[in-house]
Structure formats: structure tokens, C-alpha cells
Amino acid sequence: MASTSEMGSADFETLVSTSDVELLKRAWRNEKAAPEILQYEAALVDRAKEQIELVEETIEEYVEDGIDPLVVSLYQMDLDRTQFLLRSYLRVRLLKIEKFMFHNHKSEEAQQRLSEQEKVFAKRCAGDLEKHFEESVLVKLPENYQSVLKQSLISEVDDMVPQPHLDTFVVCRSNNFVSLNLYEEGESPETVEMERGDLYFIRYKIVRGAIESGKIDLI
Amino acid sequence: MAGQSDPHISLFSPQEVEFMAEDEMVEIVPNMNMDTLNFISGNFGRFVPQIPTQVPLWLAVALKRRGKCNFRPPVWMSVDNLTQVLEAERESQSTFQPLPFSYVEIARLLFDHARDDIPDMYMVRSLVEDIRDVRLHKLETNLGSFQGTSAVKVSNVSAMEVNLVRPFVRRALEAFYKHDKPEPEVNRGTRSSRQQREANNEPRRPLRQR
Known part of the structure; x- marks a missing residue:
């Protein structure tokens, strides 16, 4: 989202000095820890896939060339670790898409965070489940109660759509000095200042923006 | 899904926590020649007998298992330092001593795979276990005195x-926050029904069975 344009020079330096595996690990941890689905790291995933393919080819060549089996097995281990990260990252996202299927389907913001393939998956998932519910249960209910999204026709909002619980608490660690606003309506202004490396249990909404800009990691 | 932790019980499985710890750098002394390894996660080596070099823990363990290197135990893992840490942990009820973020996992991997490289292995091991127990007990006790409802520093x-x-x-702070927050009258109905559902989704898991 707004992450690239807002990135300061300090953030840029950490990006340059950080390997893709580190970035992938960060994305994986954030995705696992955040209650809602985060922006899909398209460029990062593409780079990781490329590197995985490259190493796979290299390993094949090494085997053909009769390179020391020890070296080959070490390369294989490194490859396995990166693949695990990538797979787990994508799977966590699929789990979240399934969990908040109907919410993702109608929320513009959530839609934009998905990759093209994930969008297709989300759409088909929601479609299939809706069809299944309709055929197996809803069609047999009184007319007022046939919506997948609403408890009954008199509900003004979609009150049967599970939404990510954004008031939940997460554990975070700051990468730089950050000052965050704790202020909410009906409260007095209050900020929390985090030094680099500080660990906090904190309400997700407060750090939402800082995660996106890479100032804070969830752990 | 193999390898995925159950998000309802704990966010990261012990295996995943160990996986992350395996990326911590350690110093090894190789006993063989090997060219630089150009991994996706970075370049390591080259490896020359008797010349210490820094590698991630997983690589160190892999080499050690094949008898290709010896560990240089991290500085914090000395009997002197750990004795000091343990004393300090016992002295203060509210603060924790600085230790590596993954000290439990690093220590365990070293105990499992490099016991011959750790001087006073049994002493070190029992110290680390004592430190872990003292800290866990302290952490549980401190949970009772959490202040603030939006951000808690640990x-x-x-x-x-x-x-x-x-x-x-997480559950405790969510509850604190919910009770603390002045709730707009209009949303009350929908909000409580949503809370209800989520509460049912996630099984309660008390920290201490008493």
C-alpha cells in the first residue's frame, strides 16, 4: 500500500542490507501474528521463487558434476528452509482468506491486499460455500432467514460475517525509535515511545500503520 | 497442514520458534577445507581448518553432526556469566536480565549437538534450566500486576x-480493554454478538492450572 512512498532513508538502508530470506521471515511472522490479512508481498515472493528455482538448478548441476555430497546436502538444507518459509507464508494467508471469506469478499481494502491468485481463490471459496449453504439449509428456512450474510431480513448490516478482530493484542518489537498514538475517542491524548528493540504487548490497531511501513515487527 | 501451528493454542509452535532460533549466528572452528557457500540466506565461509568463522546455527549443527567443526560456545554461556545472571534474576522480582532472544533454543541445540564443546556442560545446563524456571515463575507472577490497557512493555x-x-x-488484555473502553450505545448489540462468537471460536487455555 503506502509502504514504498513513505519509506524513509533509514528504512531503505535496512532493506538494502537485509536479505530476501530475512524479509520473507519478517513477512511470515507478521502475517502469522496479525489478526487481519496483510498486503501481499508480491515482489518479495517473486524474488524468493526465482532464487529457489535458481538454487534447484544449481543443486542438479552439482549432483551431475559430482561435487562433494556434503556441500550438496548443505545447499539442499538452505533451500528447504527458504521453501518452508515461502509455503508457510502462503498457507497462513490462505487460512485467513478462508476464515474471513465473506468479509474479504465485500471489503475493498481486504481485496486490494490479495494477489491475483488469492482473489480467484477467495471468490470461488465464497461462491462455493454460499451455494452449499443455500442448497443444504437456507432454501428450507422461512424467506426472511435465507441470507448468508444477515441473520434476518430486518438486520440493517451484514451481521453474520465474521470479521478480523482488530482490537486484539499482539506482541511487537520496534526496529527504530517510534512514537505511537494511543489516543482514541473519549480518551485523553497519550503516546507510547518505543526504543529500538523494545518489546510490547500492544493493541493491534495502534501498530497497524507501523507494521505496514516496516518500523515495527510482530513476533 | 503439516508444519503449521494451531493458531488457537499458540501462535508459533515450538518447532517454529526453534526454526527462527536456528538463524542466529554462532562461531565455529572448522576442521576441513570448503569453499564459500552461496546460500539464499547469505554467503558463509570459506572454511579453513582452525580458522574461526561465523555461521547460522542450523549450518553449524549440520557440520558438527558430520564431525566437520567444533563450536565456540557463545560468551553468555559461561558458568561465570550464567551464575551472575541467575543471581540477578533471583534478586529482582520485576526485571529480567538481558539474554539472547532465543537463549532457550540456542542452549538446547548446543546441549543436544555440541556437548563436547561446552566446558562444564552439566553445570551450564543446570544453570540455564534454573534461569529458565526462575524467569518463567517471575513472568507468571508479574502477569498479575500488568498496568495500562493499550500497551504493556515487557x-x-x-x-x-x-x-x-x-x-x-492476549485474552486478559482484550478483556481489560473491553471493560475500560466507553462503548457507543448504538453498536452495543452487534458488538456483543460478535464478541460472543469469537469467544466461542477460541478455546480458553489458562496459563496455570489451579
């Missing part, structure tokens, strides 16, 4: 410790 708490208390602390 200094020097390690990866395993965070992961262990997370489900309990």
Missing part, C-alpha cells in the same frame, strides 16, 4: 517466554 523477555504467555495475556 523488557528482555525471550521468544519462548513470549510465546508461552501470549494466549493468556
Whole structure:
């Protein structure tokens, strides 16, 4: 989202000095820890896939060339670790898409965070489940109660759509000095200042923006 | 799905916490020649007999298992330092001593794979276990005195410790926050029904069975 344009020079330096595996690990941890689905790291995933393919080819060549089996097995281990990260990252996202299927389907913001393939998956998932519910249960209910999204026709909002619980608490660690606003309506202004490396249990909404800009990691 | 932790019980499985710890750098002394390894996660080596070099823990363990290197135990893992840390942990009820974020996992991997490289192995092991027990007990006790409902600072708490208390602390803070927050009258109906559903989704898991 707004992450690239807002990135300061300090953030840029950490990006340059950080390997893709580190970035992938960060994305994986954030995705696992955040209650809602985060922006899909398209460029990062593409780079990781490329590197995985490259190493796979290299390993094949090494085997053909009769390179020391020890070296080959070490390369294989490194490859396995990166693949695990990538797979787990994508799977966590699929789990979240399934969990908040109907919410993702109608929320513009959530839609934009998905990759093209994930969008297709989300759409088909929601479609299939809706069809299944309709055929197996809803069609047999009184007319007022046939919506997948609403408890009954008199509900003004979609009150049967599970939404990510954004008031939940997460554990975070700051990468730089950050000052965050704790202020909410009906409260007095209050900020929390985090030094680099500080660990906090904190309400997700407060750090939402800082995660996106890479100032804070969830752990 | 193999390898995925159950998000309802704990966010990261012990295996995943260990996986992250395996990326910590350690110093090894190789006993063989090997060219630089150009991994996706970075370049390591080259490896020359008797010349110490820095590698991630997983690589160190892999080499050690094949008898290709010896570990240089991290500085904090000396009997002197650990004795000091243990004393300090016992002295203060509220603060935690700075230890590596993954000290439990690093120590365990070293005990499992490099016992011959750790001087006073049994002493070190029992010290690390004592430190872990003291800290866990302290952490549980301190949970009772959490202040603030939006941000709680936990200094020097390690990866395993965070992961262990997370489900309990999250639920507790959510409850604090919910009761603390002035709730707009209009939303009350929908909000409480949503809370209800979520509460049913996630099984309660008390930290201490008493």
C-alpha cells in the first residue's frame, strides 16, 4: 500500500542490507501474528521463487558434476528452509482468506491486499460455500432467514460475517525509535515511545500503520 | 497442514520458534577445507581448518553432526556469566536480565549437538534450566500486576517466554480493554454478538492450572 512512498532513508538502508530470506521471515511472522490479512508481498515472493528455482538448478548441476555430497546436502538444507518459509507464508494467508471469506469478499481494502491468485481463490471459496449453504439449509428456512450474510431480513448490516478482530493484542518489537498514538475517542491524548528493540504487548490497531511501513515487527 | 501451528493454542509452535532460533549466528572452528557457500540466506565461509568463522546455527549443527567443526560456545554461556545472571534474576522480582532472544533454543541445540564443546556442560545446563524456571515463575507472577490497557512493555523477555504467555495475556488484555473502553450505545448489540462468537471460536487455555 503506502509502504514504498513513505519509506524513509533509514528504512531503505535496512532493506538494502537485509536479505530476501530475512524479509520473507519478517513477512511470515507478521502475517502469522496479525489478526487481519496483510498486503501481499508480491515482489518479495517473486524474488524468493526465482532464487529457489535458481538454487534447484544449481543443486542438479552439482549432483551431475559430482561435487562433494556434503556441500550438496548443505545447499539442499538452505533451500528447504527458504521453501518452508515461502509455503508457510502462503498457507497462513490462505487460512485467513478462508476464515474471513465473506468479509474479504465485500471489503475493498481486504481485496486490494490479495494477489491475483488469492482473489480467484477467495471468490470461488465464497461462491462455493454460499451455494452449499443455500442448497443444504437456507432454501428450507422461512424467506426472511435465507441470507448468508444477515441473520434476518430486518438486520440493517451484514451481521453474520465474521470479521478480523482488530482490537486484539499482539506482541511487537520496534526496529527504530517510534512514537505511537494511543489516543482514541473519549480518551485523553497519550503516546507510547518505543526504543529500538523494545518489546510490547500492544493493541493491534495502534501498530497497524507501523507494521505496514516496516518500523515495527510482530513476533 | 503439516508444519503449521494451531493458531488457537499458540501462535508459533515450538518447532517454529526453534526454526527462527536456528538463524542466529554462532562461531565455529572448522576442521576441513570448503569453499564459500552461496546460500539464499547469505554467503558463509570459506572454511579453513582452525580458522574461526561465523555461521547460522542450523549450518553449524549440520557440520558438527558430520564431525566437520567444533563450536565456540557463545560468551553468555559461561558458568561465570550464567551464575551472575541467575543471581540477578533471583534478586529482582520485576526485571529480567538481558539474554539472547532465543537463549532457550540456542542452549538446547548446543546441549543436544555440541556437548563436547561446552566446558562444564552439566553445570551450564543446570544453570540455564534454573534461569529458565526462575524467569518463567517471575513472568507468571508479574502477569498479575500488568498496568495500562493499550500497551504493556515487557523488557528482555525471550521468544519462548513470549510465546508461552501470549494466549493468556492476549485474552486478559482484550478483556481489560473491553471493560475500560466507553462503548457507543448504538453498536452495543452487534458488538456483543460478535464478541460472543469469537469467544466461542477460541478455546480458553489458562496459563496455570489451579
